[in-house]
Amino acid sequence: MTERPLGGVATGIALVVLAVLTGVGAQHLTGVTADTAATTTSAIPTGHTTTIAVTIDDMRYRPAQLTVPAGDRLVIALTNHDRRRHDLALDTGAKTGMIGPGKTARLDAGVMGGPVAGWCTLPGHRQAGMTLTIVTTGGHETAHGAPSASATAPAPMVDTMADPGPGFRARDAAAPAVPAGRLHRVALHVREVQLEVAPGVRQKMWTYNGTVPGPVLRGKVGDTFEVTLTNDGTVDHGVDFHASALAPDEPMRPIEPGQSLTYRFTATKAGIWMYHCSTMPMLLHLGNGMYGAVIIDPPGLAPADREYVLVQSELYLGGDLAAMRADRPDAVMFNGYAAQYTHRPLSARAGDRVRIWILDAGPNRGTSFHVVGAQFDTVYAEGRYQLRPADPGGAQVLPLAPAAGGFVETVLPQAGHYPFVSHVMADADRGARGTIEVTNR
Structure with a gap:
């Protein structure tokens, strides 16, 4: 089995992988168990593995959408940078155990053949927006008729915990003075x-x-x-x-x-x-x-x-x-x-x-x-x-x-x-x- 690096449209994710996995490679894993998922569909396995680093911060998975070549096995290296414990469960049945602050677990998500949803199982975390989506590129439609990534792209949502960026200026809330005159x-x-x-x-x-x-x-x-x-x-x-x-x-x-x-x-x-x-x-x-x-x-x-x-x-x-x-x-x-x-x-x-x-x-x-x-x-x-x-x-x-x-x-x-x-x-x-x-x- 060979390891396939991210490329093409996933260049931004590849940079995250390089930055985070450098530390993960030298870090002793926590011993948190991770279930191995079955193939998500009847996609033909390529024999390749794609590894993507995901971090948890402020009750969010970053990145929140993972793109994987159809037929590749996906391994998620999940590091918790939050101050609270979290986990990751996929709708295929694969899941990690609870991951404490500063800890890392690897989740074998299985061979990817179509869209997969993930979330934190702690009460209220999924409803608060702690979700993750896996989509595939290339390959052919599966026997289950899974829709394409574009058809399943998540609808826009409001993430009030996201950082609006360094250039953001909040609206001035200062009350105006009473103007002169009547x-x-x-x-x-x-x-x-x-x-x-x-x-x-x-x-x-x-x-x-x-x-x-x-x-x-x-x-x-x-x-x-x-x-x-x-x-x-x-x-x-x-x-x-x-x-x-x-x-x-x-x-x-x-x-x-x-x-x-x-x-x-x-x-x-x-x-x-x-x-x-x-x-x-x-x-x-x-x-x-x-x-x-x-x-x-x-x-x-x-x-x-x-x-x-x-x-x-x-x-x-x-x-x-x-x-x-x-x-x-x-x-x-x-x-x-x-x-x-x-x-x-x-x-x-x-x-x-x-x-x-x-x-x-x-x-x-x-x-x-x-x-x-x-x-x-x-x-x-x-x-x-x-x-x-x-x-x-x-x-x-x-x-x-x-x-x-x-x-x-x-x-x-x-x-x-x-x-x-x-x-x-x-x-x-x-x-x-x-x-x-x-x-x-």
Whole structure:
């Protein structure tokens, strides 16, 4: 039997093999048992063996797709770089035992003749995205009629644990200052743009001014906003400002591509208010990114050392209206990108008073905002204070329904990393999470 190195389209994987197997060759294997798989199909064995090095890191197999010549025997050299134990099971029945941190096992996957799926068997790990796919190149269709690699390529998925790369810049979550004057002129342009919404995931979004969410507007009670909406998109769009109190017939009407309208209102009530496209079906327009926030400060609002705005929303890959109607989001995001502030944390200093404005843009799911390691001494929701610093109690969450908003304040006493999440934990897993990095003064 001869050993066949990776080549051709698998050059990138070959580099991983060379880099990792150098260490594996000198490393004593853990003694973890590995079952030998039978041939996956009736492919004619070539007599060659392909060995691929796979690492485990942050609950992910890397690479997550292995390409093997049809008829080759596949051996996977699996090294666990994670801080938790994991294993690998294939749908052919081959599997490793549990592999501890820093340990390596070799899995004989058998002769490859068609697609094979793999996963970690620990509870919840497969559902969290710890999966692996093996596909074959060359050869002929097997007797079982296994589909080609291209036919079985995994559908795009949102991996909120993936690193977005060194060039990634998170959306600035800092709250804007209250602008001078009592009249605020705003230009909103509807634009359809390709945006990265999660690591490696891009899709066309319907936006205000090219961002999801749209720009955060701010003012005081009694301020007037004069908004010029221009539709630079390809379908009709409009805008509905919840901060306004007026007949919606004219200012909230849809306008066709190339048209503009002027929307003028005076803010009479404080709060963080949603604005969004008012064109039917509103669910589709909201689900595709057409929403934003308007902050109207409560009278006498004291300054904070740090002030942030987080708009929670859902992501539906491909703008799938059926998924929106079924409430099946592919991700849940703060400020238009899944888990972006886990990769690029917000910042504060020990002892800072931190104010965080929260708006739940939905369109379907509520939130229960929580900062791990912190207690809120101020809670403001839907136009009124629920808690003040002088009160004896504290709060652990700010619960909000879709379209609701408010803010919380806390003093973070020590340097460290304070995760924040929607305590609707399924949505935290989907990307509604981040971190505040606190440093000493």
